[in-house]
Every structure is written in C-alpha cells, then in structure tokens.
Amino acid sequence: MKIEIWSDVMCxxxxxxxxxxxxxLEKLPFKNEVEVEWKSFQLDPTLDASKSQNTIEYFKEKKGFPAEQAAQMIGQVAQMGKGAGxxxxxxxxLVINTYTAHKLLHLAKKHGKASEMEESLFKAHFIDGKNVGDLDELISLAENVGIDKDEARQALTSDELNSEISKDIQEAQHNGITSVPFFVLNGKYAVSGAQPAEVFAQALEQTYKETVSPFQDLSQGGASCDTDGCSV
Structure with a gap:
C-alpha cells in the first residue's frame, strides 16, 4: 500500500x-507493508532565498496580520504541536525559501532516506532555528543521515533535481491540492491537514482492507468451483 504525502518544510x-x-501507522499490524513517498509543495515560492525573517515578521509583512494576532496564532499551533510530541x-x-531544501529531500529519496530527512528538515527549521535555505546547513543535514557531502553539494548546486520538484508541484496542481499536508492513500483516498492519529489509523485500515480484498462480497451462498474442485 502506498501513501504519498505533499508537504513543505515551512508548514x-x-x-x-x-x-x-x-x-x-506504528500501531497497525500491516505497517511494514506501507510505502511512504514524500512529495514537494512550496507554500510561498516568492520568498527570497537569500533573505530570512522570523515567523511573526513574516505574518505581519506577507499576510498583513497584527503582531498580537500573529503571536496568538503561533501560540495555538505550539499547543497543537505539544499534543503531537x-x-x-x-x-x-527562520522563514526562508524552501526550494533548495526540497532538493535535499529528493536526494534523500534516492538513498531511501526521505522520511528521515523530512524529520531532520522539520527539526532544523522549527526547533533548532537553522536556516534551511543555507547550503552549508543542508549539506550538514545530508551528512547526518549518511549522504556524502560532495554528492549533496553537487545535487544542491545543480539543476539535476529541479524536474523532480516540478513534477510533484504539477501533480499537486493537477489533483487540486492547494494546501498541505495532503495525504493520498493508495491513489484512492485523501486525507488533508494535521488530522489526529485516530483519523489516520481509520483511513489506513480502510484503505488496507480494500487493498487486500478489493471487492465487497454481496453474494448469499451459491455453487462455485475452485482449484480443489466444485461444490454446491
């Protein structure tokens, strides 16, 4: 069963x-049968990659929120965060253009380390106060998950991964995805937003059940044959 997740490091x-x-997912018996693929989405691609600002400044300047309202919103999100650990x-x-960070995500994906890298990027941005648009910071994150620093520098300073990011963004547009996080379960169901764990568990269980047994049996008995013979 495949789960595709569109997200942005700044979200x-x-x-x-x-x-x-x-x-x-960790509590479900079929967790090892689930493949997770992280996909790129930029909430604000217009941000200057060479300039950073703090969150309240960003909400004031970009969104037009008063400082008090911005601080209140941030406080509410912080409380939600505590519930998720x-x-x-x-x-x-630091609010910054995340395009290069998405390059690092796609490089990590090639090494089978996308989920690990996604966690590292979130932690660097939201907890450690790192500049996730800075090349040296990103190379350091790459090294921390076992990716060669020279390979990381080459990937992050070239255009080789641009098409991967563009593909994700275009796919999001095609599917009408306008906000993140956005989870697509086996290409059939969607879950949007930071839902509680119980909601994710229910959606995963339903999707898995249909994956294993895609048909809903409406029959009431009836004669049939199988590989061992026929029965009435």
Whole structure:
C-alpha cells in the first residue's frame, strides 16, 4: 500500500501531521507493508532565498496580520504541536525559501532516506532555528543521515533535481491540492491537514482492507468451483 504525502518544510501542520500519521501507522499490524513517498509543495515560492525573517515578521509583512494576532496564532499551533510530541520554537524559526531544501529531500529519496530527512528538515527549521535555505546547513543535514557531502553539494548546486520538484508541484496542481499536508492513500483516498492519529489509523485500515480484498462480497451462498474442485 502506498501513501504519498505533499508537504513543505515551512508548514508547522505538516510537521504535526507527520508525527500523528507515523504514530497511527506504528500501531497497525500491516505497517511494514506501507510505502511512504514524500512529495514537494512550496507554500510561498516568492520568498527570497537569500533573505530570512522570523515567523511573526513574516505574518505581519506577507499576510498583513497584527503582531498580537500573529503571536496568538503561533501560540495555538505550539499547543497543537505539544499534543503531537513537538516543542516548536517559533522565536528561532527562520522563514526562508524552501526550494533548495526540497532538493535535499529528493536526494534523500534516492538513498531511501526521505522520511528521515523530512524529520531532520522539520527539526532544523522549527526547533533548532537553522536556516534551511543555507547550503552549508543542508549539506550538514545530508551528512547526518549518511549522504556524502560532495554528492549533496553537487545535487544542491545543480539543476539535476529541479524536474523532480516540478513534477510533484504539477501533480499537486493537477489533483487540486492547494494546501498541505495532503495525504493520498493508495491513489484512492485523501486525507488533508494535521488530522489526529485516530483519523489516520481509520483511513489506513480502510484503505488496507480494500487493498487486500478489493471487492465487497454481496453474494448469499451459491455453487462455485475452485482449484480443489466444485461444490454446491
């Protein structure tokens, strides 16, 4: 069973959704039969890659929110984070263009380390206050998950992974995905937003059940034959 997840490193609800999803999956007996693929989505591709600002400044300048309202919103998100086991540090979080960070995600995907890298990027951005648009910071994250630093530098400073990001974004547009996190379960069902673990568990169980047994049996007995013979 395949789960595709569109997210952006700058999205706190994506971080919360990741933890709730993983918490739900970990308790299910078929967890080892689930393939997770992380996909790129940019909430604000217009951000200057060379300039960073804190979260409250961003909400004031970009969204037009008063500082008090921005702080209140951030506080509410922080409380949600605690419920998912995340201690957000919004005072240190630097809002920055995430395009290069998405390159690193796709490089990690080639090494089978996408989920690990996604967690590292979220932690770097929301907890450690790292600049996830900075080349050296990203190379350090790559090394931490076992990716060669020279390979990382080559991938992050070239255009070789641009098509992968564009493909994800175009697929999101084609499917009408306008917000993240967005989970697509086996190409059939969708779960949007940072849902509670219980919601993810229910959706995963339903999808898995239909994957294993795709037909709903409406018959009431009846004669039939199988490989061992026929019965009435």
């Amino acid at each position: 706190p609800f994506c971080y919360i959704g990741k933890h709730n999803f993983e918490q739900a 995340i201690d957000f540090n919004f005072e240190k979080a």
